Amino acid sequence: MADLAATGGTVEKRNWLTTFFTQLMIMLKRNTKLQLRSRASTFSQTILAPFIFMILLLILQQADYANQRKSVLDPAEAPLQGVYGCQGLNEGSPCINIMYTPTGSPVIDNIMTTFATNNAARTGENAFATEAAITDPAAGVTFTPSTQMGMVPVPSSAFIYDYALYSPNITKWGISFTDTPGPPRNVAYQVWYNTTNTANGTDIYGRQLVAMMRGLDEAILSVLNNQPTTLDVTLKDWPLIPPKTLSDTIIQNLGPVFFFCSEMVIFINVLNLIVTEKEHKLRHGMEMMGLKPSVYWISQFLSNSLLILIGAFVTAIFGLMMRFFAFTNTNFGVLVITFFLFGEGMLMLAFFITTLVRKARVAILIGIFVFIIGLLFESFVFSSSFVGYIWWDSGTSPTAWKILIFFPFFNFGKIFLDITTYTTGRLDTLTNTFIPGPGFAWSTLFDPLPADLRPTYGSGSQPDVPAPIESWRYLLMNMLFYGVLTWYFDCVIPDEFGWGLKPWFFLTPEYWGLGRRGKNQQALEWLRNEKRATKANPDLRPGEDRDVHAERLKTLDEGFSPAVRIINLRKVYGGFVRKKTDKVAVNDLCISFEEGKLLALLGQNGAGKSTSMNILSGLTPATSGDALMYNHSVRSQMPEIRDFLGVCPQHDILFDELTAKEHLLLYAGLKGVRKDTWDVLVEDRLKAVRLWKVRDQRAGTYSGGMKRRLSLVISTIGDPKIIFMDEPTTGMDPVNRRHVWDFVEKFKQGRVIVLTTHSMEEADVLGDRIAIMAHGRMRAIGTSIALKRQHGSGYRVSIIVEPENTELAKSTIAGMVPSAVLEDDSAGALLYQFPPPHRDAGRQSDLAAFIGYLEGSEDETKPNNEGDEAAGPWWVKAWGISQTTLEEVFLRLIRDANPQGYAGYEQSAAAVDTQLELIRQKSLRGSLSRRRPRQGGQ
C-alpha cells in the first residue's frame, strides 16, 4: 500500500470565496446526480405533473365544449307568466306584495285592481287584495305587516323609498304612477324592484319585471279604453346554433387549481428531501466535513429552481399545444415567469418550513396542510373574478390582502385570474356569440385592470384591482421574505443535538467571521483560569484514580502542548430547568491527546463515549467545559476546527444513491483536497479498506460492514490532523477488521486518532493508550500493560499433577513462592494466583524463579530416575500461565465504578463477578497449551 498519509490528501489553502464556489459546484453536482438517480421523481416533478394536470384540464374543457356546442333547433316556448306573491324571511312570513302611489285616485286604484284580477288568472294564486291606504307618512315608515298583504296604497314615492330603507326586504314591488290628463294623456309609472334579485343572477332575464310591466300596461289599456284588454306575450329562444369559437371557461375557473397542484408536487418533494437529509444527519455529515450552510441552501435553491424553470416551460408549452386561450393569447414570457416565480415562492416557503421540523413525516403533513389551504384559495377564491377581486373592493378591509400577499398561492391566483380575465373571452348569453378577450401582452403587466373587465358588485362598486406586475413583485417579496426566515430560523432553532445560535446572532461580529483571531487567545485565557481553579484544589477528587488525576493535571499544564486538550467537559441532558432526573452523560472529562498516538475509549453502553465524541466533533454543545484542538475552542471555533477534523460517526451517514467513489469525491471536494490528487486518493483509500471492487456500486446496496468501512475511510479524507472514530469496526468480519486496523495503524502517523470500541482486542491492538469510561467519568487511563498491571489481578499459574502428588506439589510451591495463593484444588488441578507486580514488587522474583523452575532442566529429585526427556519437576504433568486480560480490567473497573448519584447502572456487581470468573477460566484454558510431553503411562 502506498504511503497513505502522504497520498492524495493534500488540502489546498483557499480564500472564502474560492471555497464557497468550489463547494457550490460540488454540491450542485451532487444534487444533479441525486436528481438523475431518482429519475422517476424528477420526471414527475418537471414533466409528468404539468402534463397530467394539463391533460385533465383538456378533458374537462372538451366536455364543456361539447356541452356548449349542442345545437337546439326547436327550443321550447313558454308564455310570459304573471307576477307571483311575495316571500318574507320564510315561506308565509309577513310581507307586502305591492306598494303603490298615489292614493285616492280612482283611475290608479282601478288600474291596480284590474292588474290584480288579470294576474291572478295567470298565476292561479289569489288576487292581490287592495289594503287600507296608509295616509300618514311618518307613522307608515314604522308600519309592520302582520300577514302577507296584497296592494297597499301609500302617500308618495318618498314613502316607498323610506319604507324600503327602514324596513328592507319586506316589500316586493313599488309602483309610483303619474297620471297627466293631456291631451295627449300620459300615464307614467316607475317600477321599484329589489335589484338584489337580478344581481344574484336568480332572474337574469328580469322575467318578473317584464311580467309586472305587461300586467300594468294591460290594466292601463283596460281602464283607459274602458274595455277589458289582455296582452299575451310568449317567450321563445332563438334556435341555438353554437358559435364557432367557444369560451375556455374551464381553464378560467379551474386553471389556478390545476396549475397550483402541479407546482405542489415540487413543493412537497422539496420538504421531504431537505428534512430527510436533516433527519438522517446527512447535512450534519457534510457540515462536519466542512460544508458551509450557505452553500447547502444555495445549492438546494439552484438545483430546485432548475426543476421549477423546466416545469414552467413545460407547462407553458403544453398549454400552447392544447390551444388554451390563456396560453395562446398571453405573452409566452409572462406565462413562464409567472409559473416560475410562483414555484420559487413556494420553494422558499418549503425551505422555511424545513427549518421548523426535524422529521420528514411532520414536514409532509405540514406540506399537505399548506396544500389544502392553497387549494381552497385557488378553487373558491380565484375561480371567478367576482370573488377573486373582492379583496380590492372598497367594502373589503385592505388589511385582508396585505396579509394574504405573504402567501405565494394568493399572488399566483391573482395574476392567473388577470391572465384568464384578459384572454379567455366569454360567450354573450343573450346573443350566444363569443366575445374574445383583449389578450395579455407584456405591456398589460403594468396596466390596472380596465373597468369593463372588472366585476360589479351589488352595491354598484367595482374593485380597484392592482396591475398584474404587482403579483410578480409580491412573489419576489415572498422569496426574499421566506429566504430571510429560512436563514434566521435555520441558525436559531436548535437541532436535535442542541446546537442553535442566539436569537441576536446576526448582531455579533463572530457570525460574520470577524474577531475570530482573538478567539485563540480567549481559549488560552480560559485554560489559564481553569488551571488556576484546579491548582487551588489539586487533590484527588473523591473516587478519582491516580492515573486519571495525573492526566487531569497534565492536561491543565500550560507547559505541555498536546494536540487536543479536553478540559472539564460536561454534558447534562435535560430541559431548561435543572431537575434531579437530568442525565449527566459526561462528567468533568479531562484528557489530552498527542500526535501520532491513538487513544481507545472503552466503556459500557451509555458510559458517555458517543456524547464525548459528539461534543468534540461539534455535533452536540457541551454544557460546560471546553476542548481545545490546536488551541481552537470547540465551543466557539468549530468552523476552523473542521478544516483539520475527520469524524466517523457511530451511525453511518451515507447517501444511498451515491457510490463509494462518489462519496469520496464529494467529501474530497468539500474538504478542499487538490483536484489532481482525487483519483489517487480514492483508489488508495478504497483499496485500503477493500471497497475498490465495489466502488461504483451504490452505498444503499452495501452490507453493514461495507458501510462502516466507507464511513471510516470518509473520515480520513482531507488530511485531517484529528480523527474521531465512534465504534468504527462494528459489524465487520475478522478479515476486514484486520485490514481496517492495519489501515488505521498506518494512518495515525502524525495524527491524533480517538476511537471508541467495545472490542477489547481492538483497543489492545490499536490503542497506544486506553481510557475506560463509566457513568460519564473517566475511570482509568494508560497503556494496555499499565492498565493490566494497575487494575489486573496479576498472574495465574495452573499446574496439573497426578492426584497422589498433590500434597508434594503444594508443599514444594509453598516453600518456593510463599506469596502465591492457592485459588483452586481439584483432582490434581491446582490454580495459584500471583499478586500484581505493583502490589508485591519484592516478590516478582518469586514468580520469575518459579517459572524458571517449572521450565527448568532435568529434575534430580525424580524417583526411579525414569528416562524422561522433558525439563522441569517430575511431578508436573502440565502447567500454564495467564495474565489479566483487558476485558478483565474493564469488567473490574465497571464493577468498582461507583454509581452513586447516577441512574441507569444496570449491571449488578454479582453479574460482573460471574463474568470475570468466566474470563479467568477461559484465559486459563488457553494457557494450558504448554503441556509437558511425558513418556510412560502416568
Ligand SMILES: Nc1ncnc2c1ncn2[C@@H]1O[C@H](COP(=O)(O)OP(=O)(O)OP(=O)(O)O)[C@@H](O)[C@H]1O
Ligand atoms: N439526546 C439525548 N438525550 C438524553 N439523553 C441522552 C441523549 N443522548 C445520550 N443520552 C444519554 O447519555 C448517556 C450516554 O450516552 P452515550 O450515547 O454517550 O453512551 P455511549 O457510551 O456512547 O454508549 P454506546 O456504547 O451504547 O454507544 C446515556 O445514558 C444516554 O441515555
